Amino acid sequence: QTRQLMPADIAAMKGGEPVVCLTAYTTPVAKLVDAHCDLVLVGDSVGMVLHGLPSTLGVTLEMMVMHGQAVARGLSQALMVIDMPFGSYEQSPQQAFANAARLMAETGAAAVKLEGGRHMAETIAFLVARGVPVMAHIGLTPQSVNTLGGYKVQGRGAEGARRMIADARAIEEAGAFSVVLEKVPQGLARDITDALSIPTVGIGAGAGCDGQVLVVDDMLGLFTEFKPKFVKRFGELGVDAEAAVADYAREVRARSFPGPEHVFADEVKK
Numbered sequence: 001q002t003r004q005l006m007p008a009d010i011a012a013m014k015g016g017e018p019v020v021c022l023t024a025y026t027t028p029v030a031k032l033v034d035a036h037c038d039l040v041l042v043g044d045s046v047g048m049v050l051h052g053l054p055s056t057l058g059v060t061l062e063m064m065v066m067h068g069q070a071v072a073r074g075l076s077q078a079l080m081v082i083d084m085p086f087g088s089y090e091q092s093p094q095q096a097f098a099n100a101a102r103l104m105a106e107t108g109a110a111a112v113k114l115e116g117g118r119h120m121a122e123t124i125a126f127l128v129a130r131g132v133p134v135m136a137h138i139g140l141t142p143q144s145v146n147t148l149g150g151y152k153v154q155g156r157g158a159e160g161a162r163r164m165i166a167d168a169r170a171i172e173e174a175g176a177f178s179v180v181l182e183k184v185p186q187g188l189a190r191d192i193t194d195a196l197s198i199p200t201v202g203i204g205a206g207a208g209c210d211g212q213v214l215v216v217d218d219m220l221g222l223f224t225e226f227k228p229k230f231v232k233r234f235g236e237l238g239v240d241a242e243a244a245v246a247d248y249a250r251e252v253r254a255r256s257f258p259g260p261e262h263v264f265a266d267e268v269k270k
């Protein structure tokens with residue numbers, strides 16, 4: 001593949017090869033993941049992962065613009081999707097369009113992602129009708145942590161499952177090109193995947209989804225404040241980085257760094 005993927009290309013992957021997704025927040029990480037991913041998400045998880053915020057609620061549109069611009073510079077193949085932060089889209093379809101347009105215009109992202117099911121369907125339809133491809137996000141929606149009462153598995157019980165399937169159908173009907181399912185029991189995620197004609201991208205939702213997404217710093221072992229059950233560490237870069245920093249500190253204190261190969265000779269011998 002030589003051209004950058006479009007939302008329609010992701011939608012067309014339904015029922016085929018799994019959709020491979022990771023987050024990225026910086027140019028070097030975007031370059032690292034680009035060739036291996038179909039979709040790269042500039043997630044509002046950036047607030048917790050790179051800015052040390054306690055939740056995603058404090059993430060601003062300005063932060064998303066800045067990280068989106070950085071990621072765009074590193075991508076040439078994967079589709080770039082950017083999260084709409086808390087407070088930038090819930091008030092009205094008009095508010096959502098104005099802020100989505102700003103994110104797309106200032107970063108070059110070809111699509112936005114927003115959290116919510118049936119109650120966001122009108123907004124999703126409004127955006128799609130005006131040129132903004134939308135990826136939806138249901139199940140555990142971290143921007144609603146305060147009303148959900150914690151980062152719990154969603155869709156429990158017959159009623160919970162029924163409501164989530166209704167959310168998924170409403171999102172598809174509204175024209176979303178894909179939907180993230182976060183922290184959903186695997187059987188329910190499979191049922192939703194079977195019920196929809198758009199790809200489901202799971203995080204903590206089992207292998208039955210049409211694709212998977214992880215926070216890149218989680219899977220690299222760089223973000224170690226906590227580890228949700230659904231995270232698999234494919235690397236331990238945090239451990240490696242700590243060892244490197246410890247080596248550096250030891251060598252500076254021992255005056256063994258810098259060595260002869262790192263220094264510049266004096267022009268005139270004294």
Ligand code: KIV
Pocket residue numbers: 023041042043044045046083137180203213214215
């Ligand atoms: O912000 C984020 O990284 C996300 C993914 C975990 C889906 O929304």
Ligand code: NA
Pocket residue numbers: 043044045083
């Ligand atoms: Na997010």
